[in-house]
Amino acid sequence: MHSIVFIGGGNMASCIIGGMIDQGFDPLTLGVSVPSEQSKERLSKAYNIAVTSNNNDAIANADIVVLAVKPQIMRNVVLALAPALPKNAVIVSVAAGITVESLQSWLGSPRAIIRAMPNTPSLVRTGATGLFANDQASQLQKATVSSIFEAVGYCCWVESEALINAVIAVSGSGPAYFFQILDIMQSVGQELGLPEREARKLASQTALGAAQMAINSDQSPSELRDQVTSPGGTTERALNTFRNEGLESIFRQAMNSALARAEEMSKDFSA
Ligand SMILES: NC(=O)c1ccc[n+]([C@@H]2O[C@H](COP(=O)([O-])OP(=O)(O)OC[C@H]3O[C@@H](n4cnc5c(N)ncnc54)[C@H](OP(=O)(O)O)[C@@H]3O)[C@@H](O)[C@H]2O)c1
Incomplete structure (x- = not known):
């Protein structure tokens, strides 16, 4: 049974x-x-x-x-x-x-x-x-x-x-978003001279550590981000580039595209 x-x-x-x-x-x-x-x-x-x-x-x-x-x-x-x-x-x-x-x-x-x-x-x-x-x-x-x-x-x-x-838009398709980011971080790390293995490990371990901090903390992701961003420092320069180049808008479009596809699929397979 x-x-x-x-x-x-x-x-x-x-x-x-x-x-x-x-x-x-x-x-x-x-x-x-x-x-x-x-x-x-x-x-x-x-x-x-x-x-x-x-x-x-x-x-x-x-x-x-x-x-x-x-x-x-x-x-x-x-x-x-x-x-x-x-x-x-x-x-x-x-x-x-x-x-x-x-x-x-x-x-x-x-x-x-x-x-x-x-x-x-x-x-x-x-x-x-x-x-x-x-x-x-x-x-x-x-x-x-x-x-x-x-x-x-x-x-x-x-x-x-x-x-x-x-x-689906957040977590179902989400692993691929992070793989995409890891791929970019690894590639840039290699372009900057790091060996492939180390570039991959440094990027992946950083993702794991950031996710673990976000899971364990009572603070929001934006608060955690602000805490590791010193005025005039390297992280601030990188984040400014994300902001100026429209990273948030790209992410919003991507996640809404995933949502739209999920809605289409519900129609495709409907009884
Ligand atoms: N993989 C993911 O990350 C993920 C995430 C979210 C949701 N899902 C959903 O999970 C479902 C399964 O995905 P999957 O990745 O596990 O697919 P999968 O690895 O291809 O497994 C499909 C299973 O269905 C079995 N099967 C085929 N015809 C059958 C039948 N008539 N009766 C009983 N079993 C039958 C297959 O048997 P054999 O092994 O004998 O061929 C196989 O074990 C999908 O609907 C998918 O949308 C998957």
Whole structure:
């Protein structure tokens, strides 16, 4: 009897399952369904949990069903498993662009549904996840789903489904923004004469340190920035360049573009 079952066992599901087991979830209560023999073997070896390739068998006794397949196949997967879904099970979808309304219509009857938007640092247990629940989801279901995503990092609830797209613009797509900045910092470091490895390490460690300070501190990022900016110093000169060249405007445009794409995807995949 498995109470939390993953449909799909790729990158995202694997890292969540790994995090849950590290955090003390009992592997006997977890299950996963994947079509390929290769993935079945990999998941069974790595986590010692029940693995099957039959989605409907997998969910027969589930309390929580986590949909972790690609958005493109979500409709067919949900239509096929709907008749086998236990009456009181909550559905958790991690797919971008699949709305509660679409899931509801494919499931065919009112259901507890939670949308989760994790990000790739979940792979190294430093993920950031936004969660939204419809009215059918109980407090107990929400608490259990929080504990699933807390196993791979930070998570928070948002009040409206539209805010899941804001989560995508901030943290879903966010890792790539920082990779882009790290790439630039590394390149400039190399141009200034640092060896590749050292330039990469100095830039990455600086990002980690700044993020850790922002997480641990009660002060806002702008206060932290001001504290490390001496009048007339090097940091001030660099920040003035960002300001004069419109960095904030570029970032605003980029994040609003991500938001617009998330909204388009919700339409593309709608029922
Ligand atoms: N990766 C991320 O950072 C990230 C972030 C946020 C949200 N997401 C969302 O997470 C979902 C999964 O992404 P991913 O990166 O984990 O993809 P992935 O690595 O390609 O994994 C997809 C999984 O789905 C399985 N699958 C395919 N057809 C299936 C079916 N009919 N029934 C059951 N399982 C089936 C695949 O099985 P095989 O292994 O046997 O091929 C594979 O295990 C997507 O909806 C994505 O939008 C991902």
